[in-house]
Amino acid sequence: MKTIQTDIIPNFQTFAKVKGDHVLNYEAICVFAAIGFFLDQDTYYKDEVCLKPATVNTIDESGYLVKSEPWFQWHYSPKDISFEDTLNEFSELFESIIDQQVGDKRVILPLSGGLDSRTQAVALNHLGKDVEVYSYSFENGYDEAKISKQIADTCNFPFKAFKITTGYLWDKIEELSKINGCYAEFTHARQMAVLNQLKVKGDVFSLGHWGDVLFDSTTDKQISENEELELVLKKIVKKGGLELASQLWQSWSLEGNFEDYLRDKIKSLLDTIVIENSSAKIRAFKSLYWAPRWTSINLSIFKKTAPITLPYYHNKICEFICTIPEDLLRNRKLQIGYLKKRNQALAKITWQEHKPFNLYNYHLNKTPYNLPYRVFSKLSRILNKTTGKPYVQRNWELQFVGESNDTNLKKYLFNTGLDTLVHKPIINNIYRNFMDTNKINYAHPLSMLLTLSLWHSNHNTLGNH
Structure with a gap:
């Protein structure tokens, strides 16, 4: 035993x-x-x-x-505590966790234009750690690395920017399918594109996953149990996902219908969470089921390069969150407060989610204050189209759009025996709808078929899992 x-x-x-x-x-x-x-x-x-x-x-x-x-159950036990005391408690806890996790090792910090990795950068800088920073942007997409470089420069961290290029997936997909076991679709694993280039960067990763879920509210008001179920469904069911799943359900002659099955399953999982506060309850649901079975899957890619640490995943952070009043978590208050407290210059750098505004003026991200930026952004996208370079906003646009991508995609959909698992009319239908009807609605189903194709190939050649 x-x-x-x-x-x-x-x-x-x-x-x-x-x-x-x-x-x-x-x-x-x-x-x-x-x-x-x-x-x-x-x-x-x-x-x-x-x-x-x-x-x-x-x-x-x-x-x-x-x-x-x-040995632990998510709960909501808010303390009677001021924001200032909560901020001090978070600051001490977060920095002690990062200090313990990385020690005196050289740290590799993937940096974005958001708040989670920015908060880590501030903590690592405050602790005097040896840090190498990198960021990546989509080819013909928003230059996320521009914000990341400003953050790195403010902290005096060496910085490297990478471009995630069209079609990078295809010469890495076989390796990726074995790394993540086909437990997540492949188009989101951007780190796979730069894996080999990260091997000389440092000794340990400090990764910022799940901070945005723990340090924000999941709903601004108390809602009924049925509304909680509907909100969870809205958050987790992908565009086109219900259509593909229902087609598979029918083709495999499963009892009942898929949508009822999914609703019953999620309701039963929600019912096991003994929390009255809707926001805390949904956060617990996401942390129990979404984080370990989705967010964690592609962490195995980082592990191929160096050991990983995740300060927001730490047990003490989860325990801490259960004791904080929702009002103090709402709208990322703690992270914003921490950033302003430790490094005001860094807090003045653009917050990507509210670009072009920063942590001091992001509340102006509404009409009419954001109108000039929205007009400029739209004109830039139109200009890109006229020059034959469509603006890339989504992972799948680099993998599924264009002649070369289409050739590789068809190989895995139609020439690997996927039709022995998924009925061929379903494959044809999803592929044709993506190509001819609505790419946004059918990108997820297409990606799932690609994932099942690789899983099926590995299963047949490598034996049972």
């Missing part, structure tokens, strides 16, 4: 066997197709489960799960 204790937010999946036939879990695969990740303990197979977050698990010698007991 062995015992495995999982973190509150695990940064990797741990699998175990359960009694049953080794057959595909078609219901779970339909959910995967709709939302882009597996829910709860589901995997591709009926006799395999992913260990739950924050549990102590007993595994026997044959790899079967014998017992699983929770």
